[in-house]
Amino acid sequence: MGDQYPKFKAAAVQTSPVFLDREATVKKTCQLIQEAADNGANLVAFPEVFVAGYPYWIWLDSPRKHDQHFLRLFKEAVEIPGPATDELCRAAKAAGVYLVIGVNEKEPLNMGTMWNTNIIISREGTILGKHRKLVPTFAEKMIWSRGDGSGMRVWNTDIGRLGTLACGENSNTLARFALLAQGEQVHVANYPEIGGIGQNTWIHLRAGAHSCEGKVFTVVSTSTIGQDIVDLLGDTEEKREYLTSGKAYSAIFGPNGELLTSIEGEEGIIYADIDIEQEIIRKQFHDIIGHYNRFDVLSLNLNMDEDQPMKLVGGQPGSPGSGSATMEQMERLLEQTRTEQKELRETLDRISRRLDVEQ
8 A cells, every 4th residue: 555645635814914913813813723624724824924914114114204113013023932822822732733824023032123933833732843034025124133044944744744934035946945855745935915016926936836846735825904004004195005006815836836726815715635645746757856956966055053142152050051061062072082092092003013913
């Protein structure tokens, strides 16, 4: 009978957050998770920075005109782990689904920096990991700091090897290849609704290309712009026109780049059946992490180190990262060095005795 590969139903949510309201958005998210699960979904994908919304004001005005919105966004941002993620974990466990959702992330020791982060939660209700957007796009640099390589990874689950990138990162060929090279089988790409730049065409091209090149399934989730966003930020006719000019687009693509299902402009949840086995047949033609590449000619370096403002190299004995841990490491290194020196001396002695005999 041979090895069996996962089959499941994926869901992509297209809706708006309760803008700049973390608790209300998490509550809405939990309800939608259960709705998707009731319809048979095992994987549920939500939009970029869904909790608690995308900072659309960066495209409308000078950033100093919106200090109060930045402050509110920071206050409503998510700590990982924290109360908001605890609630999301409980919802994923209750529904029995894997969850990928975008949040504005902050850290408890930092009072001004945020990250555009996707969280990956298991059906058991545990945080598998997170991915911080490597490079915020254009005006987004006024809001979010850059991510690092620690989140450039694929998570092995019972529905397949799962990876994710946010919005414009899906244009980054090296970032996408880094996930494929780790055996990605299901890719989640999430976006905000943005008008006036042809984003829906970009989404279709990016997702279709990733599925076709990597022979993977791609699940796209995009947020809509709710009336609360328009009312808060649209204080001129020009701004209101900008905020209402787009049509959100979500879709699910198969491993040949084929469109399985999509939704445009309206709110809703779309579903598609995923059969990982289908990827095998497609990879007969092009397996760019296997037989269809030349790694002696082309290769990629991936630095998965985590950015830290400070690394402890000393401290009080027994504290995390402290001198006691360093001493243990030094002792192991010294013991290894002594062993290697002993082996080297024995080898030199044998060579010397052999030379004496030959002479």
